[in-house]
Amino acid sequence: MPVPYPSIRQARFDDEETLGRLDRAAWSPLHSVQGRPREPHPPFFGDRCGPRDHLVAELGGTLVGYIRLGFPTPLASNAHVRQIQGLAVAEEARGAGVGRALLRAAQQEARRQGARRITLRVLGHNTPARALYASEGFVVEGVLPQEFLLDGEYVDDVLMGRALELPGPDGLTT
16 A cells, blocks of 8 residues: 655644654654753744744644754845755654655745755764755765764764755746
8 A cells, every 4th residue: 555645734833732742752863963852841933933934744634744944044145045954754654755755845945935055954974864865966065073972972064955946937947
C-alpha cells in the first residue's frame, strides 16, 4: 500500500501546542546545539517567529512536521536571502517524504517572497540531513570547524545554500 504524500500548509496560532510537543519529541543531539528541553517549556511561537514563518506538514490530518523560514539578518542588503531556521519531523513520519516536501515547500515560499537564495546551517555529523539537502540542490558553502562542543565532541557547523530560480512572467521558473 503506497504511503500518502504529506499536505503542506501555513501554520496557524492553534498549532502552537502541537508544534511545541513535536519540537520537544524530535529533539536530538544530532541536530540541536542546545540541551534537551526541560520544563517549563517556552511558547513555540515568539516575538521573532510566529505562524507566518512556519510551514507544517500533515499526514492523514495529523501534524507531523514543520519548517521555519526566516531572514538570516535584519539587513536590507541581504533581504533577498531566506534561511531555513528549523526543520522537524515526527519519528513516526520519517521516511514518508515529509522532510523533502517541507524543504520543497520552503523553497517555493521563498521564491514567492522574491528571494533569490536560500541558506541553512547543519551540524557536520548530521549525515541524513546533509544528504537530504544535497539531494535538493543545496551545496556546502562553508564550514566552521569545531564550532560546537556537544556531548564532549567538537562538531563542525556546515553552511549550505542554493540559488532560487524566480518565476518569470509566464509563471515558469527561469
